[in-house]
Amino acid sequence: MGDGEMAAQALLPPTQFGVASYWETADPALMFDTIQNGSLESGMPGFGEGQNSNPLSETQIWDVIAALTELPSLNQPIPTAAVQGQVTNQTTGEVVTEGTVFLQAFTADFEEGLRLEQPLTADGRFNFALQDVPPQWVYRVIIRTADGLEFGSEFGQLSPNQPTLELALGTYAPTQDAAVLAIAQLDVFVEFSPAAVSVSELYLLDNRSNAVFVGETGDFTEGTVQINVPEGAQNVSFWRGLGTSAADFVPADEQMRPLSATTWAFARPVSAGEAVLQLVVRYDLPYNRQATISHPAPYPIGQANLFVPQGAVAVDGTAGEWQPTTSLVPNFEQYQRPSLLAGQSLAISLSGHPAWVTDSDGNLLPNRDAQQELWLGLGALGLALGAAVYTVYHWRTSPPPLHPRDALLQALAALDAAHEQHPLPKRAHEQQRQTLKRELLAVWED
Ligand code: HEM
Structure with missing residues (x-):
């Protein structure tokens, strides 16, 4: 929370990593640089090689950053939240007033955490009221229209600061041509x-x-x-x-x-x-x-x-x-x-x-x-x-933090890159890829 013993010595108030809003704009490369070299203007000491009598290695600095993402205060559930929006037909520009909307939430491990459904209101809106939801979940809505087609929204996240998530959802008219x-x-x-x-x-x-x-x-x-x-x-x-x-x-x-x-x-x-x-x-x-x-x-x-x-x-x-x-x-x-x-x-x-x-x-x-x-x-x-x-x-x-698709695609790319540098046994590598691909398929929008 940036309120430890040494904080008083700093020229500026130290950054609070235990609040979710920090992570909405966090830049890992900048974090690395600050921890390695410190910041003269703000009075933060450097912890890297040459900056400190007992320096952290590069790996240790990345470990610190990883640990910061898991501070217990970040896992406080959001007491009341809502995912809402309006559905428009992208072909005609009209508001869609009939259909069923599904809310899907994925956990940080890409498991489905929640699935709710409700009919569209007469003014084409949906509004899912949620209670005590974990802050790391990602959400999207899917509409099943009267003609049996499904359309999905982008993914979005809730945070204690922004407990209301507005998701745009569009449908298209069918064509047989x-x-x-x-x-x-x-x-x-x-x-x-x-x-x-x-x-x-x-x-x-x-x-x-x-x-x-x-x-x-x-x-x-x-x-x-x-x-x-x-x-x-x-x-x-x-x-x-x-x-x-x-x-x-x-x-x-x-x-x-x-x-x-x-x-x-x-x-x-x-x-x-x-x-x-x-x-x-x-x-x-x-x-x-x-x-x-x-x-x-x-x-x-x-x-x-x-x-x-x-x-x-x-x-x-x-x-x-x-x-x-x-x-x-x-x-x-x-x-x-x-x-x-x-x-x-x-x-x-x-x-x-x-x-x-x-x-x-x-x-x-x-x-x-x-x-x-x-x-x-x-x-x-x-x-x-x-x-x-x-x-x-x-x-x-689309919103940058933790898009499950992107995260999984990145995980796949990272796995391949790691494999190139330090070849994993082929079988293990393939197994890990298959697992990632299965997860990817589960969240891939049609
Ligand atoms: C575990 C040790 C520490 C770590 C991992 C750490 C990490 C960081 C990082 C990553 C930032 C940049 C945040 C950003 O701009 O996104 C930062 C900023 C800062 N840190 Fe530290 N820090 C540590 C210890 C300290 C200490 C001991 C002090 C004070 C004595 C301090 C004072 C500050 C200040 C004043 C800022 C700048 C805030 C601002 O410019 O708005 N930090 N720290």
Whole structure:
């Protein structure tokens, strides 16, 4: 509380770390600097190397900062609080007066701490009155509209100083018009194994309307966005990108519905906006000195990139559409082709004997993990996409402290960074990643 014995000697009142409001603007780097070097103007001594006869190491300083975040006074429950707001239809600008609103609270460990529901009032408002809630929880509201669609708000926090949280919640009108969909970018990654070529196609999808696309039948469970694979594709699997900064993809097979042997459909509504969906489809094709990756573009494709392992094989675009370009991804050659219209075929002919292959254990590539490289590659690429700008902008404008999504994405990135510096046993690393990803999925907004 900044009221210890030495406080009287300071020129300014020492900072109070035991009040929650401090943490709303706390800057760990500045804290580190102040503890290390002290502050002459305010009369705080330095505790770092060269500043003190019994200095703290850098690790010890970080430990001190971590300990400050757990002061008991910070855990006092907030006696009375409220989460409230009004729901507007972003398509029409009108206030929404029908629907059920759910309040969800997550604990610091990303467990669901609370779930309440109430109907919208006649003036389109919701107001959840809360008592004795822990201060570290994060909240969001979700509305289920009369047409069965769900929309979520950003996350927010309560504090003893600000016990009322206003959360904006918007809905969108549904549209059944598939012409609102466009593929801003398609990235095709190719890998070889002894008798097959594995293809990963990353679709970055825009919904260029101000309405949520619910599929052409109007029932999103029957399918919204369609994805095509070549005839004879085997081991088809789907993944969804969760933001670009941590470059992470989670299995999405359960969100896909087969429509035919070569067409699948995403069985979720697609919200309005740019880069609203990142879908990866992976499949294998037999490869014996040659293979053709060919299927129609389901929607217009703005830009298409192809990534082939360096020195592996020759790429013959029909009529030379695929042009080599400077590669954004290490160890891959990159090709580009002009935009495609919906229905136009994506034709990639690969030929030749791959310079190297990956067997199922990765034996032919000591010290290299092709799968991991692929995800790293996808991630590096994701960063280069406009999606990165969009996502980062979006996160910047949402409240900075402890957004569970961001915190989890950061945790994933930190885990990978730590693994790079001091490799954890592969199994342990993977296990920790899976746990984080499960938690991430639980809080990811659709
Ligand atoms: C466990 C020991 C201490 C730690 C970890 C610590 C940490 C910090 C940190 C991180 C800040 C910067 C806060 C911010 O601006 O965000 C700060 C500010 C300050 N500290 Fe300390 N400090 C300690 C001991 C002391 C002592 C012994 C004194 C006084 C004798 C002192 C006096 C101050 C003062 C006056 C400020 C500046 C307040 C202001 O500029 O508004 N601190 N301290």
